Amino acid sequence: MSAPDTFQAAPRRDPGFWRRLWAMVLKEIIQMRRDRMTFAMMLAIPVLQLVLFGYAINTDPKDLPTAVLARDQGPLTRSLVAAVRNTGYFDIEYQVRSPAEMDALISSGKVLFGIEIPADFERNVRRGEQPFVLVIADASDPTATGGAISALQGIIPQALTRELRGPSAMNDQSAFRLRIHRRYNPEGETQLNIVPGLLGVILTMTMMLFTALAVTREIERGTMENLLSMPIKPVEIMLGKILPFVAVGFIQMAIILLAARFLFGVPIEGSLMLLVALTTLFAGANLAVGYTFSTIARNQLQAVQMTFMFFLPNILLSGFMFPFAGMPGWAQAIGEVLPLTHFLRIARGIMLKGNGVTDMEIDVIALVVFMLAAMGLALIRFRTTLD
Amino acid sequence: MTDIAIEVERLTKSFDQRVVVRDLTLKVPKGAIFGFLGPNGSGKTTTIRMLCGLLTPDSGTGTCLGYDILTESELIKRQVGYMTQRFSLYEDLSIRENLEFVSRIYGVPNPVQAARAAIERLGLEGRSEQLAGELSGGWKQRLALGACILPQPRLLLLDEPTAGVDPKARRDFWDEIHHLAAEGITVLVSTHYMDEAERCHEIGYIAYGRLLVHGTVEDVIKESGLSTWNVSGANLAALTEKLNTTAGVDMVAPFGTSLHVSGRNGKQLEKSIFALKRSDKSHHWTRSEPSLEDVFIHLMSEADDNFAVENRDERA
Numbered sequence: 161m162s163a164p165d166t167f168q169a170a171p172r173r174d175p176g177f178w179r180r181l182w183a184m185v186l187k188e189i190i191q192m193r194r195d196r197m198t199f200a201m202m203l204a205i206p207v208l209q210l211v212l213f214g215y216a217i218n219t220d221p222k223d224l225p226t227a228v229l230a231r232d233q234g235p236l237t238r239s240l241v242a243a244v245r246n247t248g249y250f251d252i253e254y255q256v257r258s259p260a261e262m263d264a265l266i267s268s269g270k271v272l273f274g275i276e277i278p279a280d281f282e283r284n285v286r287r288g289e290q291p292f293v294l295v296i297a298d299a300s301d302p303t304a305t306g307g308a309i310s311a312l313q314g315i316i317p318q319a320l321t322r323e324l325r326g327p328s329a330m331n332d333q334s335a336f337r338l339r340i341h342r343r344y345n346p347e348g349e350t351q352l353n354i355v356p357g358l359l360g361v362i363l364t365m366t367m368m369l370f371t372a373l374a375v376t377r378e379i380e381r382g383t384m385e386n387l388l389s390m391p392i393k394p395v396e397i398m399l400g401k402i403l404p405f406v407a408v409g410f411i412q413m414a415i416i417l418l419a420a421r422f423l424f425g426v427p428i429e430g431s432l433m434l435l436v437a438l439t440t441l442f443a444g445a446n447l448a449v450g451y452t453f454s455t456i457a458r459n460q461l462q463a464v465q466m467t468f469m470f471f472l473p474n475i476l477l478s479g480f481m482f483p484f485a486g487m488p489g490w491a492q493a494i495g496e497v498l499p500l501t502h503f504l505r506i507a508r509g510i511m512l513k514g515n516g517v518t519d520m521e522i523d524v525i526a527l528v529v530f531m532l533a534a535m536g537l538a539l540i541r542f543r544t545t546l547d
Numbered sequence: 548m549t550d551i552a553i554e555v556e557r558l559t560k561s562f563d564q565r566v567v568v569r570d571l572t573l574k575v576p577k578g579a580i581f582g583f584l585g586p587n588g589s590g591k592t593t594t595i596r597m598l599c600g601l602l603t604p605d606s607g608t609g610t611c612l613g614y615d616i617l618t619e620s621e622l623i624k625r626q627v628g629y630m631t632q633r634f635s636l637y638e639d640l641s642i643r644e645n646l647e648f649v650s651r652i653y654g655v656p657n658p659v660q661a662a663r664a665a666i667e668r669l670g671l672e673g674r675s676e677q678l679a680g681e682l683s684g685g686w687k688q689r690l691a692l693g694a695c696i697l698p699q700p701r702l703l704l705l706d707e708p709t710a711g712v713d714p715k716a717r718r719d720f721w722d723e724i725h726h727l728a729a730e731g732i733t734v735l736v737s738t739h740y741m742d743e744a745e746r747c748h749e750i751g752y753i754a755y756g757r758l759l760v761h762g763t764v765e766d767v768i769k770e771s772g773l774s775t776w777n778v779s780g781a782n783l784a785a786l787t788e789k790l791n792t793t794a795g796v797d798m799v800a801p802f803g804t805s806l807h808v809s810g811r812n813g814k815q816l817e818k819s820i821f822a823l824k825r826s827d828k829s830h831h832w833t834r835s836e837p838s839l840e841d842v843f844i845h846l847m848s849e850a851d852d853n854f855a856v857e858n859r860d861e862r863a
Contacts (some may be wrong), residue, residue: 176654179651180652182651183648183652186648187644190639267586346717381638382631382633382634384634384635385601385635389600389627389631390649390652391624545600545603547603
């Protein structure tokens, strides 16, 4: 493993890259474990952020204000309204008489839903004409309406079971249909978008912060002088400080993915292995950025400030806060060079769309390039002397 | 290979245009204990850092263990143990963990075993799991030395290793240094203590970045050209006042119940003292050898003058 000893005068052979790296990794792990505050933070940050972000953004609100425009007054209509109410998502506050009245309620924000039951509804159902029931949803906040809309899908059989007797009941699933109009946000992005994003945001914040302190802490404590006087190379110091945090990233990833699955019901449509592999790559890229900051900053405070300077555009311009497609060109250009942007596409792609690696080649390459560039810069910036 | 451990020529280093080490030329034979003396801020630490590759000299050349200090610091680092002035092992690592870390970095074959052996040698059995940061000053210093010698270096660079350490610990420390030198390790140690200087095989005195003298203790004393008299008797304070204005007297220093009176011009000093002896019979004068401290204090005041002249020249 080590290079052959070409120096006759040297009684000791080069201990080799792997042994020195191992020494560094071990040391970092011990220090990490001993720094209880930081260690607690590593575990608490993902949990805390998930709960705060996840639930604050992701509440599944019930009893949403709803207006009903019933142009038919038969028992089937009453049964349908009762079924809507029974889902728990809809609080029917208004019975309106015209579409204009309903529109006004929706646009003013007094109701989030308008349900219009057409004239001759019951008769048309019995004739098997499959009339449409129109549901208008204020989807400007998709998380608020998403749960309610999905609950609507279950009301048709419920409305029909008791009220509809006769030959047409044979065909009850399609006795009538729902036509859902999402207003203001036709894509209807749901909370499923947010949890994969949180995976990226939490990793960005914690990974970067921990390595940002790595070099400056050694300088401030005076241990750097000793470390530099030993036969260890800058790349070994760098990797030795990054690798233990990759393991921390793994733990955080596991916490977030478990929560995504069991707390928020986010599916993982694609390959879990691929997701883990690419998330590790993303953690590596952020660790490299943090380490680079660490070689530039003069002290720990500066390193933390730099981290936050970098964190802010990551949150705002990556597509986590605001839809990427909706941002102006210059903001998109900045977003394209941020690792989180590419990771969001990867995470959402794998978790929600079931993408494979070929669907996201550009984003994977971007992350690799980003990580290598940051590491290269860190190695250039790292001072092997005290000059 | 030659039997020279350190050989540097005209090393110069400045920080922000302030020259910290100037034209330093030094030769240390293998297996020697070389004492590096000089006042605070005289460039001792800077010189040591240049020797082990932590600082790059602005100009000058040199070798350390036969390796070029400018281009082969990687190789130098592998065989040099450097003990920093300030404790620089990891305070949040235990004694054992620190020693194992050092063993691994230097590629010592069995790091766990090597650390355990070092702990025994240090007499720290039973405390190996204690955090380094919780140790007292003396123990920290011992641990730092233990970590330095663990990878069996051929050269030790010790920067004020005994600062703030009690006399017993200092004695033990120097016993260890001599023991190591006997095994063939070269030791360069900086210090402020005169008794420690006298324990060295060779000494060098540096002030304002210049190496002023260099040699064995006897050589340094002889080369100073200083003549010294010892005087005891009544009312030495008044005598000191008087001596300070006497021709031929360069330095008066109290030593217990007597004074050391020194001067560069032996003849002039002798003449003045004979005159004093005749006029005042209450003091007892004897010729004595200048101590190392006399020599150094003398060197320092001389260097002060030189430096003042130099500064004036540079400004002009």
